[in-house]
Amino acid sequence: MAVTSMIGARIQRREDPKLITGHGNFIDDVNLVNMAHMSVVRSPHAHARIRSIDTSAALAAKGVVAVLIAADFKAVIGGPLPVTNSFVPDKKQVPEQFPIAATEAAYAGEPVAVVIAEDRYLADDAAQLVVVDYEPLPAVMDLEKAMEPGSPLVKSDRPDNIGWDAAFPAGDIDAAFAEADVVLKQRIGQQRLFPTAMETRGCVADYIPYDNRCTLWTSTQVPHFIRLFVGGALGVPESQFRVVSHDVGGGFGAKLRPYPEEYLATAASKITERPVKWIEDRTESLQATTQGRGQIFDVEVAAKRDGTLLGLKFTQLLDIGAYHGVFSAFQVVACLLGGGCYDFKAIHARSIGVFTNRMSTDPYRGAGRPEATHLIERIVDIVAREIGMDPAEVRRKNFITTFPHTNNFGLVYDSGEYERSMDRAMANIDYPALRKRQEELRAKGRYTGIGFSTYVEICGVGPSSATAPAAGIALVESSMVRVHPSGSVTVSVGTHAHGQGHETTFAQIVADTLGVPYDSVEIRHGDTGDTPFGYGTYGSRSLAVGGMAIMASCHKVVDKAKKLAAHAFEASEEDIVVDQGRYFVRGNPGEAKVLAELAFASYGAGLPEGMEHGLEAVSYFDPPNFVWPFGCHICAVEVDPETGAVSIDRYVAVDDCGNVINPMVVDGQLHGGIAQGISQALFEEVQYDDETGQMLTGTMLDYLIPTMAEMPHFELDRTVTPSPTNELGVKGVGEAGTIASSIAVINAITDALAPFGIKHVEMPARPDRLWSMIKEARA
């Protein structure tokens, strides 16, 4: 078997056998002896003062071990939840959030007490008996109202509701607008979304009394991050705190922060001297897990009649929720990518983060990039419509064509071929035929539309050269590669997989790089006890950053193996040739040693003078740049003017994520990503009642997650433009589908409704919204 063929091969996932037979190990599958269960009492009010809490009835209830409130936790938890140093240069307010409210609750769902009981039924029963005396306070749910002077305050100790206000000016915007033939304005919304991983959050904390040691099993994307912060707040050093995140049933960005419940369960374990389990139920999840998007963009574009784009001005209004999410300010990246894959002379962006009495927003698949793509791709179509040019041709006229390209804000796009992916997508969908058919159908009173999305996105966070000045952090990634005496290989990584298939794809990389059989490579992640510190998995970074950390360790191992081979053959190291895992002296391939033999030798006697025993390496990789995937999605829809219902007739995508390790996994990431963007375009929206602050979409009955019947067939294709940023030539693909797809659908719907004079459609484009727009247009 030619071992060098693993990279690029479609290999079935080694993760799957246990998952398809019911032997996964998800958080609710973790059970410890003597384990108690935690139920969280949450504020039903969007904003209220907590006058008093009476726990006596709950304490007296059957099976109750403890009822704990903020005062109890203050003695054990040493600090507030973390907020990363802002990605925004001008952070106005960073209010602290303690994991449980003491005197004032600022969103419906904020923890106010916890009950620890013998089983989860009893814990939930007793939670009903906790009596909290609330004094409801005025709440502000709407971010624009929250900005008004005199608005109710989200929390009474704050001067106002502004979290940040930062300007990003690039270029002479007045000159760009002065040149314009057309100046167009549009407001573009990004509704709040539930990330809705199918597995809700949960954790099991096991604090060992008198020993100050703790193990926390938790459903997270970032185990090392959790250890750092939860351990820090509880006063347990990392060396004595182990965080384990086995199988995780989806993350999508909603599991990348330390959450209040992780602190509370760990502290409760310490207080009660019992292991404590907490499993979020779905209704709770919809209140208490971070949400995505929640933004409004006010955009103004300047263009020439020939289609040349000149200047772009926009303001991002971002609904932070009651407290900053740990990474909420990352979403400001939308400002830096607002120009998309086009050449603009000048772009002026501004971001205002606004507190409201809602659950925090934080990254959700794409985090800032879907918003940027949605706004620029909408704007390009608006320009095209205004000047009467084909939307594809406006794109073609303005594409960035030479790489590396430094964008208006100094970010360097590493490689790209935007026109090629668009041409390919247009060919795949047979664009001319589709336009012709559209015309024919229009004549018959049927409304079909074609929507483009040509996107570029930033991923592989991140080079410390970029993240350190902005956020004070270096988002490097780590690996440890250990070749055992008989040749099998354990690879431990700081990233975390929750559906992405790293155990398979990373093993493919190792097999090729070390020249060892794929089956001999084991990938370990998710347990801080046996993996090096890493920042975890989000932002499509695991391959471009984590994969490169693995490569670096493999190279070190190969270097040492060469020395071992030189010693064995009594040759000089320069004369050793390595070919697909075989080490031999140049010119004598017949007499070779494989890595397993060299590994065995490395643990035995007779090593070269001065060489340490063993064959292993640890590496940390700090990428020189971000990586920049791109592509073109084209969606074809039909809108029924009588009902407003949208059907997706075709969905064609051509994506370029650089070199591909496993095409099956890459396609799977795209399918899921595209589905989430389509779902934002058509169905999903978190709704709160503006008056009462109550959530209206509080169960899965009210919040629409699409089923199989709502999703079209995805026609995928790709181009391969290797990234020059890393040796693997890879970019990232976890978020690309979501980044591209919402606007392909919305542009298609807007195109379909053009005969009604409709120029813009907001999300979600539900039948009632479209039906009303059509009705109004007809009137």
Added chain:
Amino acid sequence: MTQSVSLTINGRPREDHVEPRLLLVHYLREVAGLTGTHIACDTSQCGACTVLIDGEAVKSCSVFTVQAAGKDVTTIEGLAQEGTLHPVQQAFWNEHGLQCGFCTPGFIMAAAYLLKQNPSPTDAEIERGLEGNLCRCTGYENIKKAVRSASQAMNGGTAETSANLVGSAAAPVEG
């Protein structure tokens, strides 16, 4: 106040004393120790908890344990026979019909039931048959493919796969 309940799970009879309010899904997971059946909602929307009761697909979060008395329950753990995967399991593996795998046991049970009722479903019938199950990772594309491919395999054809594929986890075929 507990109540005695006898039932058969994956071919093995058992008897337990349970509270009348104990949901079957909690019984399976916490009393019988079969954690392959998952819970992803509290309103009977997601289908992650799907098991077979007397051969029929049922959301086990919507049934009390005592209602399953005397019945024959099959969970995901009982689907593979003597070390051989059920064709639906094999097809989910072949076709990359799962990512995080949390929804997967429910989908596999629902699909196994669908194919038993209707060995050659059309795409529309697959969609209708599985509309009670939610997946957030796959966009359903490969789940549909897996069900089609399982249908072919069960009808005597070889499992036709979307790409050239091999049965073993390890052998590469492309590139």
